[in-house]
Amino acid sequence: MQNSFTEENYLKIIHALSGRDGAEVSTNALAESTSTRAASVTDMLRKLADKGLIHYKKYQGVTLTESGEKVAIKVIRKHRLWEVFLVEKLGFGWDEVHDIAEELEHIPSEVLVEKLDAFLGHPKFDPHGDPIPDAKGNLTEPDYLIMTDVQVGEKVLMMGVLDHAPSFLQHLDRSGITLGAVIEVQEINEYDKSASVRINGGQTLFISLEVSKNLLVQRR
Amino acid sequence: MQNSFTEENYLKIIHALSGRDGAEVSTNALAESTSTRAASVTDMLRKLADKGLIHYKKYQGVTLTESGEKVAIKVIRKHRLWEVFLVEKLGFGWDEVHDIAEELEHIPSEVLVEKLDAFLGHPKFDPHGDPIPDAKGNLTEPDYLIMTDVQVGEKVLMMGVLDHAPSFLQHLDRSGITLGAVIEVQEINEYDKSASVRINGGQTLFISLEVSKNLLVQRR
DNA sequence: ATATATTTTTAGGTTAGCCTAAATTTTTTA
DNA sequence: TAAAAAATTTAGGCTAACCTAAAAATATAT
16 A cells, blocks of 8 residues: 555654664654654554554564555655756756655656656765665665764765754854865864864865864765 | 645646637536546635636636636746746757647746746747736736638748647648748638648648648737 | 525534643653 | 652544435425
8 A cells, every 4th residue: 555645754753763774763863853743643553563664663663664665765766866857857956855755755756756767867876965766766875974074184074964954054064064075184273173174175174173073075 | 825836737727728808717627627527626716716726617617717817827838938948958859849848847946937937038828829928927828810811822921830739830840831931822612611721932832621720920 | 476496504523733731651760 | 679760552532534324405396
């Protein structure tokens, strides 16, 4: 049978909160992420468990079953492909696409997704650097560093963000920190861990620890 | 406030059934078109009337208010633009896009529609020849002829279809009758009104009255 | 014009997804 | 380890959008 919009959202969120290690997700965490109350989450968990989409034992938190994982990854694939479409084809900024993709990701047509994927040239990453699962449901998380792990003197490539909030993305835009930018750490302030960095061999600017914590980078 | 998916569908269907003259639409007609029961329609009509989207007097049928008309036309605009996208950009056939567009038409973002429209080059017609309302909500129905009104010897341009059923559209594909095709009526059978026509000055074929009734054409 | 048929509405019910308040279980702390 | 705190579930309700069955209004036919 078909899963509802709401069910798909739960699965997607469980996937995200569960992390790469497939850890148990708590009822309260889900209530927070879905902007509902814990009691509502419990209702939905019972339903998802009945459908075989999650492993659920009362009071023990949940994890996705294999079939739940499949559904979640399909939704993530659609979300990220639509984000590429919105940015690459329609000219949206990377800070504007999340809410729209949140709707588009639930449009149910396998062939639509595959044609969209082909139209976009089978992209591997979305506009925020997140990897796009392939048609078979394989999702490989690249192992990027977090900017806070970069030492003074190192040159790294900006590969993605952990925070997708429009305000954060707009801040990066204003700083010239875009995907693919070369970031060279010139100095790290001992007191507040803010850093002085050089972007693409040009402008030097300061980034706070808060910003560093949300930047994914790669050594070259 | 926002209108629901279901409300938008009712408004769109009322618009369609109401026709160019804005005639009253009956409860039963709506039940038929929405695949629900008359009692369910009555519920929804009361709701739409409360929201000021339709004129509704019990037992009298309904018409759209100005604000209901606006909503309906926005939905139609989105539906038709997405159909253009699906056919022109993703390579779907004109017989495959209706159901998908039926979902996409309810994605709520003004800026998305306008960017999509620009991306598509501000098309005036969808893949079935239906006119696309402009951003201001102006929808001008071109006054095409129905194929049954064409006389022997006349040459007309194929401009649209009345029936959007996949089976009908596939039949036209097999016959080589596409939008823009030149159709010359060579003979009309007195008995069953079937016609012998020549397509684009080439192949001659027979079309039944049933087909003729669903073809929109224009004298050149 | 009255009886019959048709259409529409009302009444009362269902399900999905949410809610609050109260009860229960688990976790933490002293 | 017992009491307090936190997390979770249960119980009972709500709304949107549907349903069936029955009642009421309108239209049709004799």
